[in-house]
Amino acid sequence: MLEQWSMLGLLTAFGLAALVVLFNGLRITALADILADRTGLGEAVSGAVLLGAATSLSGTVVSITGAFEGHASLAYSNSIGGIAVQTAFLAIADLTYRKANLEHAAAELANLFQAVVLIVLLTLPLIALSLREFTIFAVHPVSLVIPAVYVGALFATRSLRETPMWRPVATRETRKDTPEREDGRTRRKSTARLVASFAVLMVIMGIAGWVIAKTAAEITGRMALSESLVGALATAVVTSLPELVTTIAAVRRGALQLAVGGIIGGNIFDTLFLTAADVSYREGSLYHATGMADHFWTVTALLMTGLLLGGLILRQRMGPGRIGVESLTLLVIYAGAILLQATHSSG
Template identity: 45%
Template sequence: MTGTTWSLWPSVGALAVALLIIVLAGKSLATTADTLADRTGMGEAVAGALLLGGVTSLPGIATTALGAWQGDAQFALANPIGGIAVQTVWLAIADLLYRRSNIEHAAASLENILQALVLVALLCLPVVAYATPTLTIGWMHPATLLIPILYLYGLHLVRRLRANPMWRAEQTSDTRQDVPDDANGEAADGPSTRRLWLRLAALAVVVGGTGYLIGQGGLGVIAATGLPSGFVGFTVTTAITSLPELVTLIAAVRIGALTLGIGNILGGNAFDSLMIFLADATYRPGSIYTDAASAGLLLAGATTLMTATLAAGLLMRERRGIGFEGTAIPLIYLATVAVLLVRAV
């Protein structure tokens, strides 16, 4: 590992400060994105993916880039993959908070189903790279180079699907439709659209700035405790970098913007897949897969399974309770953490 790492207590303090900033900014992010979704006509699913997904992923971007730049391949790869896993678990928590019905039932959205399938495809690419670590173009693996291409094409498909859906979910008394609150432009008693964009940009700067604290804090914890990089990246730092998604998801559920909340998680997860590209691009010794331990393959496989389970839940739409997906997803995550601990002993 290159670069200077912090000692244990400054590292813990940095993680705590980042946590506080993220919690304070989360609610404002959700309400701002919800209003912009209505003002611009992009819809809650797309706004969740692009606006919330992009902004809430900024801490993870900085953490991943810092880990890769300082030469910790396991930490750099575990952060984006672990972020996807933790953020998927957040949906199970939201299911517990939304008492009226199963949240995947209430937030019926074809765009969110497609986003989940695109994410499964994106997660398959690092698995391919792990199987062929020495295959490179320059210093990067060709599978890594395909990640931003597939991500952008997935966004194109989501927009195309919103404009011309080929089927619609069955509407029930528990379904919450994505109906704009301000369909006629600017609200008479609310901030202007321009001011909303400026607020979103300011929140992005604040939330994104926590990434440096989280990255340095996480690397400091690894150095001080001797814990495996993959374990810290998959659990500690990703739990903190993923908190913006949890806070904004809970805020979205409370204001009734369920599709926005789920779109935030799925969009943030797809955006996190771009961090795998970033990790490989900023890892200076060569392709990051040559130096990452096989634990990364475990993380990628388990996270893909969690995403597929969520997609099945969105399709099945169990009406009451948390549904099979709300139970299975946390269990898969906990089993993965347990296996990581066993490997570390």
Template identity: 30%
Template structure:
């Protein structure tokens, strides 16, 4: 798949879809339209995933980690691989790593719908394990970026391959750990008192129709996620903000819309563990995407000579994940309004990250 100057084409086919050049105003409008489709499709996926978990008696944390996170990461997959083919290193890395702090902030915002700190809800320690392993992977990427690739094979760095290998081990470990070591939740609200009730209306829908709806939603996320990278790149050029700042803010935000809408929807229907695992699982996927991006990027190891923004985004990713890890371990914590203290700290750190990105742009 190739993406050059606003033209998307697929090798092996004569037909191609051209995206005409647009002014800044129309570019922003088209960007918002694509993001809206991604948002709506992501919300539908949350309902479908919750319903399928109930029908097939699957743990919702597992569905969030392995299924929902993969589906909602399709924009990251599309934009990352397309940007890697275009040889735009900054856009690839800032989109991936910048989205980690952003998506963790999304989880923090869900406290409003959860009626208290969402980190009080998990009954198992597997979410704390997810956060711990995510910090380990982020630290590994940070070390590789800081030290540089010491071994390169056919243009692919050892560091990105190591991240992919560790990711595989993480998924195996989390799968084996699921169902063990129960924790006791505290301060759980009455399910009847949940605000903003959001019935899915899927009770009478057949499994076949549910799977078809899920496939259609995933396709919409993939196609419009791919278009997002075209318009985000144009906005970077037309505004003069640069691909680094746009990648770590605007593009990362747009491609994180499925995580935002699925997380909020999951919390509204009481699927708290699925919401948490969806975010942590998506963050893990964004790290492992470095490996296929490295294969497609022909300018050398993609983690080599990364910008200061990349280092900052990894560091902020470690910070916000560590805060939530602490929140998962400390079961009863102070609240500020509807938000737990850990969520407030995550949101503060995220806002500071935006200022830092702008400062070094």
């Protein structure tokens, strides 16, 4: 149907969906912050679970749809490319927080652990690729391991928060995860009602993200770009817009652990796209149906996550332009990856 739309119509639909993401992203971040306090999950875990799932719905739809239609490269690169761009978004969020380096102020052990989990999950597709193709009902065993690791990590993170064995050093710039006072209107609402509101906003975000993905894919498709490039740069970027909005909104609210946890948690959730896509891809192993251009983004995402983890551990107070050196490096790496991918595709 979109093939019959004019370019103006596609751009209008894209813009309207982006506005929906903007306003709903602000509200869903506020609800996630309140639910983090009411449920006792904490901002880091709430960001990893609630924001991670809510802002990743549209990307899931893109990967499943692409894989089901036989576009393995698009499905894979949409997932991994989203992880890379969302990590870069955290560096952009650091630019909006002027008091100190975001990774210093948002000291939270759960986020460190989640970053380690993400590195483990990103290595699994590379392990699958290095072995001979083997599937069970056209699904690679690695796709079964990914959700198991994800669920296990959630339980481990909750345990880590309740009985931490390590604690970050508190400084004047460190922002603690403490419950905030709710306004009168929110205080009168039950937790169940807030959860229901969150679910409705989550669905709206997913629909808006799906519209963004479909219109952007059509726009870039008319430019005759490769599936890998479209997946990693077009659909991955536009379906990651909710993460950008919610992360900046969380920073502006002072919910720094929520902002960092939302990005890392969203990235971990994005690895589940691979499982969903592999199940939807009926021609064999999704990992063996992709090319080196797709796995280039896997390595890039690993590099960026490792650098982010280093920044969270080092906790530099201030860097160039009042952001951390790791944030600046993340932006340089992502920009360089785009340049290399674009040059390779055009060549």
